[in-house]
Amino acid sequence: MKTDDYSALAPAKVNLFLHVGPVQPNGRHPLDSLVMFAGEAAADRLSVMISDDLSMTLTGPGMTNPDHIGPVDDNLVLRAARALQAETGSTQGAAFTLEKHLPIAAGIGGGSADAAAALRLLTDLWGTDTAAAHKIAPALGGDVPVALQGHTALMQGEGERIRRAPDLPRVPALLVNPGLACPTGPVFRAYDAAGGGAGFREFGAVPPFERVWDLVHWLGNQRNDLQAPAIAAVPEIAGVLDTLQALPDVLLARMSGSGATCFALFDTEDAARRAEAQLSADRPDWWIRATSLGDAA
Known part of the structure; x- marks a missing residue:
């Protein structure tokens, strides 16, 4: 088990184009979008350390309207951590600090970027298989798979199919x-x-x-x-x-x-x-x- 403090950027996702198909019976839409990621100037920062349970502290200038971010326990970072625990059987915990810089509900995938950063960090911190993070990513949200991969790509299907560009x-x-x-x-x-x-x-x-x-x-x-x-x-x-x-x-x-x-x-x-x-x-x-x-x- 690792005990170091880990941190990562969670950069904004930008849809350079976004073509949307008709709504499907499951209520979702097929998408076709060229996605690129911003640099450090437009990114949240997430850090994590081993803990007995799962918790998160929110800080940063993006918290000027904390009501927009919703209950901490329902944040995508903790949802991602719980999903990774369930998928891998890990009993380890994690204490996150999310430094929020990106605006909320803003079309740049801030919450998805945070969740993807959490999956990358926990894969390293808990020593789990990277395949587990990729398996659970689609259920967390349409932008999470492309954010987890972090490459310029076409995002297709309901977000689960990633074609590098x-x-x-x-x-x-x-x-x-x-x-x-x-x-x-x-x-x-x-x-x-x-x-x-x-x-x-x-x-x-x-x-x-x-x-x-x-x-x-x-x-x-x-x-x-x-x-x-x-x-x-x-x-x-x-x-x-x-x-x-x-x-x-x-x-x-x-x-x-x-x-x-x-x-x-x-x-x-x-x-x-x-x-x-x-x-x-x-x-x-x-x-x-x-x-x-x-x-x-």
């Missing part, structure tokens, strides 16, 4: 959230009510691109199917997108996931940092992070 450049980006939660359930229900999903099909693979500009040009022909219903639920998202599109040197602005976080893509990291400085001065009430997107660290 290795031949893509890292993409300089600006992530922005207006400080408003956009819960996933109502957005999907509005999408279903509008008859969403007709003509859905999956990509076989993402073409290889060496240059950011070429990748972004290809992405411009894709879409986020949940963007319209999310804007209907949280109209401020449209203003965020307009603001991002007006920034200097922006190549593409789009919403991630079910919102309300939006992203702007740039050709260089310097351009993304300049945009961060400008927008942070104009909108100090928004969550704004310049980063680069690609494989998780």
